[in-house]
Amino acid sequence: MLRMSNLFLRTLRDDPSDAEVASHRLLVRAGYIRRAAPGGFTWLPLGWIVYRNVERIIREEMDAAGFQEVHFPALLPKEPYEATNRWVEYGDNLFRLKDRHGNDFLLAPTHEEMFTLLVKGLYGSYKDLPLHIYQIQTKYRDEARPRAGLLRGREFVMKDSYSFDIDDESLDRSYHLHRDAYIKTFERLGLPTVIVSAMSGAMGGSASEEFLAPIDVGEDTFVRCSSCDYAANTEAVNVPVPDPIPLDGLPAAQVADTPKTPTIQTLVDHLNAHAEFNRPEGDWTAADTMKNVIVKLRHPDGTTEALAVGVPGDREVDEKRLGAHVEPAVLEPFGETDFAANPALVKGYIGPGALGTTGTSGIRFLVDPRIVEGTRWVTGANEPGKHVVDLAYGRDFTADGVIEAAEVLAGDECPNCGSPVEIRRGIEMGHIFKLGRKYAESLGLSVQDEAGKQVTPTMGSYGIGVSRAVAALAETNNDEYGLCWPREVAPADVHLVIAGKEGGPQRPAAEQLATELEAAGLRVLFDDREGVSPGVRFKDAELIGVPTIVVVGRGITDGLVEVKDRKSGERVDVPIGDVVDHLHAQT
RNA sequence: CGGGAUGUGGCGCAGCCUGGUAGCGCACCUGCUUUGGGAGCAGGGGGUCGGGAGUUCGAAUCUCCCCAUCCCGACCA
Numbered sequence: 136m137l138r139m140s141n142l143f144l145r146t147l148r149d150d151p152s153d154a155e156v157a158s159h160r161l162l163v164r165a166g167y168i169r170r171a172a173p174g175g176f177t178w179l180p181l182g183w184i185v186y187r188n189v190e191r192i193i194r195e196e197m198d199a200a201g202f203q204e205v206h207f208p209a210l211l212p213k214e215p216y217e218a219t220n221r222w223v224e225y226g227d228n229l230f231r232l233k234d235r236h237g238n239d240f241l242l243a244p245t246h247e248e249m250f251t252l253l254v255k256g257l258y259g260s261y262k263d264l265p266l267h268i269y270q271i272q273t274k275y276r277d278e279a280r281p282r283a284g285l286l287r288g289r290e291f292v293m294k295d296s297y298s299f300d301i302d303d304e305s306l307d308r309s310y311h312l313h314r315d316a317y318i319k320t321f322e323r324l325g326l327p328t329v330i331v332s333a334m335s336g337a338m339g340g341s342a343s344e345e346f347l348a349p350i351d352v353g354e355d356t357f358v359r360c361s362s363c364d365y366a367a368n369t370e371a372v373n374v375p376v377p378d379p380i381p382l383d384g385l386p387a388a389q390v391a392d393t394p395k396t397p398t399i400q401t402l403v404d405h406l407n408a409h410a411e412f413n414r415p416e417g418d419w420t421a422a423d424t425m426k427n428v429i430v431k432l433r434h435p436d437g438t439t440e441a442l443a444v445g446v447p448g449d450r451e452v453d454e455k456r457l458g459a460h461v462e463p464a465v466l467e468p469f470g471e472t473d474f475a476a477n478p479a480l481v482k483g484y485i486g487p488g489a490l491g492t493t494g495t496s497g498i499r500f501l502v503d504p505r506i507v508e509g510t511r512w513v514t515g516a517n518e519p520g521k522h523v524v525d526l527a528y529g530r531d532f533t534a535d536g537v538i539e540a541a542e543v544l545a546g547d548e549c550p551n552c553g554s555p556v557e558i559r560r561g562i563e564m565g566h567i568f569k570l571g572r573k574y575a576e577s578l579g580l581s582v583q584d585e586a587g588k589q590v591t592p593t594m595g596s597y598g599i600g601v602s603r604a605v606a607a608l609a610e611t612n613n614d615e616y617g618l619c620w621p622r623e624v625a626p627a628d629v630h631l632v633i634a635g636k637e638g639g640p641q642r643p644a645a646e647q648l649a650t651e652l653e654a655a656g657l658r659v660l661f662d663d664r665e666g667v668s669p670g671v672r673f674k675d676a677e678l679i680g681v682p683t684i685v686v687v688g689r690g691i692t693d694g695l696v697e698v699k700d701r702k703s704g705e706r707v708d709v710p711i712g713d714v715v716d717h718l719h720a721q722t
Numbered sequence: 723c724g725g726g727a728u729g730u731g732g733c734g735c736a737g738c739c740u741g742g743u744a745g746c747g748c749a750c751c752u753g754c755u756u757u758g759g760g761a762g763c764a765g766g767g768g769g770u771c772g773g774g775a776g777u778u779c780g781a782a783u784c785u786c787c788c789c790a791u792c793c794c795g796a797c798c799a
Contacts, residue, residue: 670759
């Protein structure tokens with residue numbers, strides 16, 4: 136039994152000034168967590184109970200799926216991460232340190248390498264596979280900007296699983312085993328999730344899905360179809376590719392004088408304001424234009440490369456999408472000095488003639504998938520004040536390839552069924568993906584197959600944010616008064632409040648009830664503080680958010696106590712002798 | 723890394739412009755009263771005012787440098 140008279144807890148009346156999102160604000164105010172470092176939090180007793188409940192549910196579901204738990208150090212030597220190049224690729228996000236001998240160490244951001252090496256050290260036969268192992272571990276990432284309390288910390292707890300299979304079919308089974316286990320886990324946590332297609336990110340690999348909790352404060356943007364079940368992280372959206380148009384009979388491209396039109400809007404206005412540009416299709420729109428944006432890629436080895444991206448003029452380049460498709464390179468702005476170094480590029484009037492490995496600038500040129508053979512564009516003519524009209528792809532210009540870099544807009548066609556899509560925000564709660572053989576190969580993991588031949592197993596990697604789940608649950612379970620936890624993760628089942636004069640019958644009745652509730656298997660948080668006014672007790676109970684609040688108050692003279700459901704606010708008077716049965720009927 | 727803001731007791735804030743005994747609310751301690759919606763009165767404890775250098779008889783306050791935190795962007799599970 137938790138007695139508030141000695142519980143290590145102090146609730147705050149004011150919101151902490153640095154907390155923006157509800158989960159951060161309420162978890163601090165209600166005394167669950169407390170900031171200890173930038174991006175790092177101390178768990179107080181109530182918070183630690185909730186954390187352990189969440190962790191227990193995840194562990195139980197992993198165990199039920201037949202996965203085996205192991206536990207690695209968080210402090211690791213750099214060599215395994217050098218073997219996979221992640222010592223470099225992870226960049227500034229990796230916490231690095233040296234031991235007394237000057238050897239490099241890191242605080243692990245994730246453990247693919249170590250799991251692979253562990254299996255390499257113990258297993259050598261196809262008969263040992265498939266294998267599913269996991270751990271629940273503190274991870275470290277030197278985030279540029281930790282934020283939103285537990286939602287994005289620099290130290291956080293993750294459950295990470297790894298599968299090892301002999302072939303792709305077996306990996307597919309492992310993948311779906313994890314997928315199903317995740318669905319069950321999030322259902323049991325009471326956390327709504329949407330499964331979206333994703334990019335695999337810095338981990339490498341192929342098939343990949345994220346479990347997102349659809350919450351507006353989330354940092355992930357995803358696209359969901361209004362009619363079919365298509366859902367994808369915006370980075371992973373593949374736009375529908377239009378059919379090519381026969382080149383025969385298309386109007387010839389012509390250079391047009393378009394003075395002072397360096398932006399798409401000025402260009403479109405100019406075309407519509409001058410009669411010589413009139414065309415049967417009607418007014419020009421931004422969608423008839425193609426804009427060519429130059430960015431700079433910085434590769435992990437430190438070299439840089441310019442890249443030109445052509446997108447329809449009615450869309451911005453989405454840097455997240457672009458960035459996801461150029462990994463592990465990172466984007467840098469293409470600045471004035473870069474323009475100066477590439478005289479072939481005329482700012483505001485860049486066109487395909489200057490682009491591509493065969494163009495005058497030699498800059499690699501990738502275009503949006505909508506730019507297919509036979510589509511005609513208004514685009515820069517590489518001369519100040521001049522654009523080209525009816526420049527047809529496949530006839531007048533080509534690119535070095537295709538890239539998904541244009542922004543996705545609400546109402547765009549679903550790649551699956553063509554219905555309009557909607558755009559939502561979400562918190563990434565889980566990520567599952569097929570790693571393939573990248574790690575096994577670079578770390579030399581192989582097993583013998585039936586024929587005695589060495590073969591490389593294929594791997595999967597599966598994560599759940601454990602500490603983040605606590606925040607997500609707080610985020611989805613609160614109201615204007617405070618938190619309201621789902622019962623299974625709540626710090627207690629019943630918050631028992633004494634409301635009556637000291638020396639009255641309430642305290643002894645409540646003491647007895649507390650004992651009975653506990654004997655009946657209920658977890659009790661008992662507000663047995665003395666000299667605290669009823670208002671404070673009620674406010675604290677609502678802030679703390681235990682699912683059932685029982686008030687022993689003035690009704691006690693008739694043998695009645697009040698039972699209140701925190702979430703619905705419903706209250707009923709129940710004879711004190713029936714409280715245990717009443718609660719059991721609910722739980 | 724760019725833009726903006728803020729650093730004053732455990733929490734929320736005022737004081738700074740115009741230099742002169744460090745203040746308010748909450749929380750905490752003592753006493754009395756109060757007890758169904760963040761009680762009242764009286765008394766009390768707790769702060770190198772983010773750090774350093776400078777200006778000055780005197781700096782929370784002015785100047786310079788640094789650091790940290792938060793927000794937006796960039797980046798990222």
